Amino acid sequence: MKFTKTLAMAATAAMMATGAFAQDIAVIAGSVEDAFMDKIKKGVDDATHMVEANGGSVQYLRTQNYENFGPDLVTLINQAVAQGVDGIAIPVWVPDAQIPALQSAAAEGIKIMQYNSGLPVKADIGAINYFGSDEYAAGFGGGKYLAEKGAKHILCHIQVPGAINLTERCKGVTDGAAEAGAKVTILETPPNLDGDVTGTAEALKAEFIGDQSIDAMVSCADFGAAAGANAVEQTGLDVMVSAFDFSPATLERIKAGTQTMAIDQQPYLQGFLATSMLFAHLKFGTEISTDPVLTGPAIVDASNVEAVVAGAALGAR
Amino acid sequence: MEQIKSLFYRPSAAAVVALLSVTVFYIFAGVEFGKLMGAASWVNYAARIGIVALPVCLLMVAGEIDISIGAMIPAGAMTTAIISGHFELSMIFGIIGALSVGVIVGVINGILAIRTNVPTLIITLATLVGMQGVVLAGSKLLTGSASVPLTAPDWAKTLFGQFMFGGSHQVIIIWWVVLAVVFWFFLHMSKYGNWIFAMGGDKESARNAGIPVNRMTVLLFVLTSTSATFVGMCHAILFNSAQVSGGMNDIFNIIVSVVVGGVLLTGGFGTVFGVFVGTLTFAVVNKGIDFTAIDRNWANLIIGAMLLIAVAMNESFRAFALRASVGKKGATPEPTPEKAT
Amino acid sequence: MSSSTQNAKAKVSFGRLIRLPETGSFIGFVVVYIFFAILGGAVFVGAPGWSSWLNIAAEVGIIALPVGLLMIAGEFDISVGSIVPASSMTVAMLSGHYDLPATVGILGGLAVGISIGFVNGLLVTRTTIPSLIVTIGVMFAVMGLTLGFAVLLKGSTSVSYVPHPTAKFLLGQFINYMFSVAIFWWLAFVAFFFYILHISPLGNWIFAVGGDRESARNAGIPTSKVTIGLFMASGFCAAFVGVAQVMTYQQAQVAGGQSFIFNSIMCVVIGGVLLTGGAGSIIGILLGTMTFAVVNQGVFFAALDPNTGSIIVGALLLIAVVSNDSFRKFAISAASKKT
Numbered sequence: 001m002k003f004t005k006t007l008a009m010a011a012t013a014a015m016m017a018t019g020a021f022a023q024d025i026a027v028i029a030g031s032v033e034d035a036f037m038d039k040i041k042k043g044v045d046d047a048t049h050m051v052e053a054n055g056g057s058v059q060y061l062r063t064q065n066y067e068n069f070g071p072d073l074v075t076l077i078n079q080a081v082a083q084g085v086d087g088i089a090i091p092v093w094v095p096d097a098q099i100p101a102l103q104s105a106a107a108e109g110i111k112i113m114q115y116n117s118g119l120p121v122k123a124d125i126g127a128i129n130y131f132g133s134d135e136y137a138a139g140f141g142g143g144k145y146l147a148e149k150g151a152k153h154i155l156c157h158i159q160v161p162g163a164i165n166l167t168e169r170c171k172g173v174t175d176g177a178a179e180a181g182a183k184v185t186i187l188e189t190p191p192n193l194d195g196d197v198t199g200t201a202e203a204l205k206a207e208f209i210g211d212q213s214i215d216a217m218v219s220c221a222d223f224g225a226a227a228g229a230n231a232v233e234q235t236g237l238d239v240m241v242s243a244f245d246f247s248p249a250t251l252e253r254i255k256a257g258t259q260t261m262a263i264d265q266q267p268y269l270q271g272f273l274a275t276s277m278l279f280a281h282l283k284f285g286t287e288i289s290t291d292p293v294l295t296g297p298a299i300v301d302a303s304n305v306e307a308v309v310a311g312a313a314l315g316a317r
Numbered sequence: 318m319e320q321i322k323s324l325f326y327r328p329s330a331a332a333v334v335a336l337l338s339v340t341v342f343y344i345f346a347g348v349e350f351g352k353l354m355g356a357a358s359w360v361n362y363a364a365r366i367g368i369v370a371l372p373v374c375l376l377m378v379a380g381e382i383d384i385s386i387g388a389m390i391p392a393g394a395m396t397t398a399i400i401s402g403h404f405e406l407s408m409i410f411g412i413i414g415a416l417s418v419g420v421i422v423g424v425i426n427g428i429l430a431i432r433t434n435v436p437t438l439i440i441t442l443a444t445l446v447g448m449q450g451v452v453l454a455g456s457k458l459l460t461g462s463a464s465v466p467l468t469a470p471d472w473a474k475t476l477f478g479q480f481m482f483g484g485s486h487q488v489i490i491i492w493w494v495v496l497a498v499v500f501w502f503f504l505h506m507s508k509y510g511n512w513i514f515a516m517g518g519d520k521e522s523a524r525n526a527g528i529p530v531n532r533m534t535v536l537l538f539v540l541t542s543t544s545a546t547f548v549g550m551c552h553a554i555l556f557n558s559a560q561v562s563g564g565m566n567d568i569f570n571i572i573v574s575v576v577v578g579g580v581l582l583t584g585g586f587g588t589v590f591g592v593f594v595g596t597l598t599f600a601v602v603n604k605g606i607d608f609t610a611i612d613r614n615w616a617n618l619i620i621g622a623m624l625l626i627a628v629a630m631n632e633s634f635r636a637f638a639l640r641a642s643v644g645k646k647g648a649t650p651e652p653t654p655e656k657a658t
Numbered sequence: 659m660s661s662s663t664q665n666a667k668a669k670v671s672f673g674r675l676i677r678l679p680e681t682g683s684f685i686g687f688v689v690v691y692i693f694f695a696i697l698g699g700a701v702f703v704g705a706p707g708w709s710s711w712l713n714i715a716a717e718v719g720i721i722a723l724p725v726g727l728l729m730i731a732g733e734f735d736i737s738v739g740s741i742v743p744a745s746s747m748t749v750a751m752l753s754g755h756y757d758l759p760a761t762v763g764i765l766g767g768l769a770v771g772i773s774i775g776f777v778n779g780l781l782v783t784r785t786t787i788p789s790l791i792v793t794i795g796v797m798f799a800v801m802g803l804t805l806g807f808a809v810l811l812k813g814s815t816s817v818s819y820v821p822h823p824t825a826k827f828l829l830g831q832f833i834n835y836m837f838s839v840a841i842f843w844w845l846a847f848v849a850f851f852f853y854i855l856h857i858s859p860l861g862n863w864i865f866a867v868g869g870d871r872e873s874a875r876n877a878g879i880p881t882s883k884v885t886i887g888l889f890m891a892s893g894f895c896a897a898f899v900g901v902a903q904v905m906t907y908q909q910a911q912v913a914g915g916q917s918f919i920f921n922s923i924m925c926v927v928i929g930g931v932l933l934t935g936g937a938g939s940i941i942g943i944l945l946g947t948m949t950f951a952v953v954n955q956g957v958f959f960a961a962l963d964p965n966t967g968s969i970i971v972g973a974l975l976l977i978a979v980v981s982n983d984s985f986r987k988f989a990i991s992a993a994s995k996k997t
Contacts, residue, residue: 035816035911042813061607064566064616065913070464071556078480079358079607096466097556161453161463161561188463190453190964191562195914197907198717199954202710205836206958209706222816223914226907234709234836249818249909315813433980439927440976442920447972454965565916569794582788614809618802625781625795632786 023056023282025087026080027275028073031065035222036245036267040116042315043271051279058275059083066160066194070094077101080110087111087282089274091132092118092125093163099124111282115274116267117165119292128281129288131273133265133296135165139172141297142218142242142263147180149260151216151240154184155207157228159200159221161188166220169244173218185214200227201234208237216240218263222247229258246300248312254305264308265296268316328579329591331634335577335627336598343601346609357486358607363600364493366567367593368548370574371500372540374592377575378504379537380517380584385426385441386545387568388448392418393549394559395452395465402467402559403460412473415550419543422448426542427535445568453561463561469554478555489551496544501589509533517584574599577627579635586635598627683929683945690949690974694956702959709836710959715951716844718921719944720899723851724892726926726943730855731888732868733789737778738896738922740800742915745770745900747804747817750910754819755812764825764901771897772890774800779886797919805912815912821905830905840902847895852940864888924975925950949974 027044030037041060048058061080063072073090074097080088081104088110092098095118102112102125114127119134139156146154154177156170174184187207193199204227208214217228217239225243232239243250246262253259273293280286300308311317369386376383393415401411422444429440456463469478479488504510515523516530524530553559578595580587602623606616695703721738728735745767753763774796781792808815821830831839855861866874867881875881896918904910929946930938953974957967 031913034913035814038809038813038815059607060613062613064603066562068560068562068566070558070560071552074556075358075361078361079604082357083608094464094556094558094560096558100557161457164464167462188457190450190968192449192917192968193964195911196917197903197914198714199917202714202955203958203964205706205710206955209701210959210961223911226909230907234832235706236835247816247818247909247911248814249816249907252818252820252908429976435976435980442923442927443972443975445972446920446924446975447969450965450968450970450972454963454969457963457965565920569798572791573794576791582790612806612809615802615806617798618806621795621797621799621802624798625787625792628787628791628795629785636786 023051023054023087023279024059024083024085025051025056025089025275025278025282026059026061026076026083026085027271028076028080028088028090029060029062029271030069030091030093031063034066035247037062039267039316040271043268043273044275047272047275047279050276054279054283056279056283058279059085066163066191069163070097073098074101077105081105081108085110087113087278089113089115089278091116091165092121093165095121095124095164102127111278113274113278113281115270116265120168122292129277130292131270131277131295132292134292134294135168136172136175137294138244138263138265138297139169139174140176141172141299142169142244142261143173143176143178143182143184144180145176145261145299146216146218146240146242147177147182149216149240151177151182153211153213153215154182155204155214155217156184156186157200157204157217157219157221157224158186158188159194159219159224160191169220182216185211194221195223197223197227197230200224201230204228205231205234208232208235208239212237214239216260217242219243221245222250222262225250225253225259225262229253232258246308246312246317248309251300251305251309251312254300254302255309257302261299261301263296264298264300264317266298266317267295268311269295327638328586328588328635329594330579331627331631332578332591332594332598334630334634335623336594336601338626339598339601339605339623343605343609346611357490359600359604360490361487362604363596364487364490365548365552366570366574366599367493367596368489368496369541369545369567370571370578370592370596371496371589372537372544373571374575374578374580374587374589375500375504375513376537376541377580377582378517378584378587379513379533380520381430381437381534381537382572382582383426383441383538383541384438384568384572385422385444385448386541386571387565388445388452389419389422389542389545390549390552390567391559391562392422392448392452393546394553395456395549395561396546397550397553398465398467398559399456399459401469402465402553408470408473411467412477412550415546415553416543419546420539423539423542424535427538430538431531431534456561464558465560466558467553468557473554477551478553480555487551487555489548489555492551497589497593504589513537514585517586570599570603573624577624577631579631595627598623680930680939680941680945683942683949686928686974686977687945687949687952690952690956694952694960697960697962698956699959702956705834705836707955707959709838711948711951711955712841713836713838714954715947716838716840717899717902718918718925718950719844719947720840720847720895721892721918722922722925722929722943722947723847723940724888724895725922726929726938726940727851727855727864728789728888728892729923729926730868730938731864731885732871733782733885733888734793734923735778735889735892736790736793736919737774737797737800738892739915739917739919740797740804741771741774741893741896742900742903742918743910743912744774744800744804745897746904746910747808747900747912749901749904750817750819751808751811753821754817754910760822760825763819764829767901767904768894768897771893771895771900773893775890775893776886778893779882779889782889783882783885801912808912816909817911818909819904820908826905828905829902830907838906840899840906843898843902848940848944855940860884921950924971928975 051058061076106126112127114130116132122130156173158166170186177184222243222245228241240260242261244263250262308317396415396418397411400406400414401408430437512528574596575592578592748770749763749767752758752766753760782789863879863884925947928949929942953970957964
């Protein structure tokens with residue numbers, strides 16, 4: 001059974017290799033353990049149907065985790081180039097490391113499509129488009145929203161110190177809040193607390209108690225919202241909980257009122273559009289005149305949560 | 318036939334078999350062999366782990382273990398980036414800085430190992446945790462950020478951090494091969510190698526036989542720590558930046574590579590060649606899945622299964638070899654209890 | 659003559675107290691607590707501080723207990739890091755995604771932990787592979803299975819679950835707002851394992867297996883059964899923590915369990931358990947866990963950079979082990995003097 005399968009695959013490979021009709025693209029993404037990346041993957045998987053129907057192929061390359069994400073991303077870029085792809089869709093989290101690698105990939109004629117992160121360096125890379133959120137704009141919108149809801153002192157929580165997109169978010173939060181008259185404190189938790197809800201909850205609790213002027217928080221990760229909600233529950237203090245991105249549990253919290261809002265960048269769209277539009281550009285020569293295409297920020301709060309729940313159940317939101 | 322059988326008795330046999338089986342498995346799973354060979358990702362990955370796995374092999378043969386390497390790799394990267402990137406001192410200082418940090422921590426590990434009765438797993442766990450904190454706190458204190466950029470001069474890039482052969486193979490691969498030869502010579506051809514095996518067998522007997530056990534222990538720890546900071550330094554030069562990280566994965570990956578390579582956790586047994594092959598095997602397992610149609614989500618399952626199978630093979634081959642040698646010589650090869658008096 | 663005997667008795671009991679291995683751990687805890695109390699002020703010494711580190715201690719403590727017993731028996735269990743998310747995902751899938759009753763979900767999660775522990779025990783006793791390697795391999799495999807099945811069945815690596823009120827009350831509630839109910843479960847586990855290790859004959863067996871496996875077997879102790887049982891216990895406890903987490907935070911995620919691996923080892927070691935096996939105590943593990951948690955949380959109350967917490971834990975580990983080492987020599991010397 002395996003043997004015939006191998007034969008079939010070898011035959012297909014031979015047939016594919018002869019034609020210059022195959023457009024192969026590589027989509028590079030973050031750790032599969034990250035629930036956020038899952039939604040991106042669903043978008044990529046859905047777009048892969050369309051790609052394969054038109055004779056192309058999609059390679060989904062991901063980092064194992066975020067322990068070493070700079071070098072890992074560069075390694076994946078080189079791997080994609082070595083695999084002979086025609087296009088690469090990639091988020092830029094570490095410009096210093098990724099730009100040289102992407103530039104040399106572009107020099108070989110590979111088209112680069114950016115998504116999710118790195119809008120400021122798009123010109124240096126020469127990407128054909130960008131699908132994602134402007135991290136700064138997302139933060140700005142979130143900070144302004146909280147300040148307009150009455151927050152005076154917002155805590156911005158970063159769970160992966162060193163990730164430029166998260167730093168951009170909190171910068172945006174700071175400026176957006178300032179515009180509506182609120183101040184922002186940034187809390188960077190050590191990397192070993194990444195994903196640790198209990199540890200982060202206790203850390204946030206300590207911050208809330210230590211500085212009782214804090215009346216709102218926004219976390220750069222969804223699990224931070226769970227931790228924040230728990231810290232509020234424990235202390236009984238009046239702190240508005242919010243976060244970037246969301247999960248089904250977040251929607252439950254927004255419905256129940258224990259979370260104020262989530263800033264959505266619609267990762268499904270990022271994965272779907274980056275993959276399908278890159279392929280369409282390679283195969284059909286199409287180009288979108290809106291450049292960049294912003295998939296966020298979109299604020300999800302009590303007013304629109306119901307509409308989102310259906311999509312979340314299907315793993316797309 | 319006898320010659321073929323005797324090949325299987327070599328300590329590195331299982332590692333070679335593991336590498337071959339893994340390659341065959343992936344070919345059946347749909348890997349295009351040409352593409353796999355052309356892609357450098359797994360060789361680059363192997364070199365990163367491999368350079369540290371070599372001295373760890375020696376250390377484990379001597380009966381000790383070092384898990385602080387997980388924090389030493391980012392420590393080396395950060396030191397180089399902070400000295401030469403943030404403070405903009407000459408590249409030479411960055412290199413010396415990174416290697417010195419390795420030497421210092423290695424000496425600390427070594428002295429604690431010889432002065433106390435504390436098992437080295439715990440000592441190096443303590444230095445691991447401590448260094449994680451030092452690197453992160455230090456980078457925040459000195460640069461205000463957890464990610465530090467570095468632009469290295471051309472000569473540094475050529476030596477330590479560039480892509481050769483059309484842009485995908487890292488020069489660190491050459492370092493790995495060179496160091497492998499050096500360590501092979503050290504362990505298998507020089508008298509120091511005999512000392513290391515003796516220490517792994519029985520420390521007290523080794524000391525009584527006149528081997529400078531304490532000095533060798535400290536030396537071995539210095540080698541592991543420094544090779545880790547060296548790898549970190551090369552990466553900072555290659556990728557133009559350094560980030561703080563936990564380094565937990567590297568620890569498991571290195572131990573796995575060394576054990577698959579045939580080194581006994583209890584000491585006294587192992588080969589450099591085996592560890593070299595074990596590292597290649599682990600890299601192929603890890604990276605090869607990207608070339609197959611298997612859903613990436615199952616990647617860790619494959620890694621775990623292959624690790625267990627490879628190590629089980631190691632154990633059976635070793636038992637195989639011991640039984641054969643018993644049969645051939647007609648006497649027990651194990652150290653007999655009577656000797657202990 | 660009577661007065662000198664009385665004096666001798668008094669001297670012996672005080673001397674014995676100092677020489678208990680737990681004394682070192684207790685002194686360590688007190689020193690660390692005072693240090694952070696000074697830095698953290700009234701807030702740390704009050705309910706928020708206590709609840710903070712007790713909550714952390716409970717979670718890692720429940721896992722540290724059987725991990726400690728395994729270390730006394732001379733084995734390691736690295737796979738606990740993957741069992742926690744595996745069990746919480748199982749609960750969330752069964753009761754959240756498939757809407758089965760809470761009891762089924764909880765039992766499912768615990769069963770996952772026990773089975774993985776059983777596999778660990780089997781591999782360790784049936785092959786000559788060291789437990790460190792076996793459990794690393796199993797850890798990878800379980801991580802892969804958890805992720806694979808989550809995406810296969812649910813299409814996502816994060817599953818939400820609104821627990822049944824009784825389940826939440828038993829496992830995920832906060833008493834007086836800040837003290838997690840897990841703390842009480844932890845103390846119950848402490849009592850249980852104390853009985854096992856220090857009162858029941860099983861405890862002697864565990865010490866014997868850790869001291870010298872061959873001699874233990876020759877003495878008639880079912881070493882394989884003891885080992886497998888211990889691995890199942892650590893699997894169970896890790897699964898229990900996973901279940902409690904789902905009940906508390908109403909979601910399960912695939913990542914996030916790795917920290918328990920080394921944290922539990924650190925608690926055990928600070929608590930005086932020898933790595934080489936054969937010695938240790940439950941009270942010691944309890945104190946070690948509390949010390950670890952105080953340092954971990956104390957940094958946040960003391961307005962120190964949280965990363966200094968790691969530096970302190972590292973130093974603490976070394977001090978604890980070195981001093982435990984000296985205390986042990988102390989104790990042995992006292993014992994030999996008496997004879």
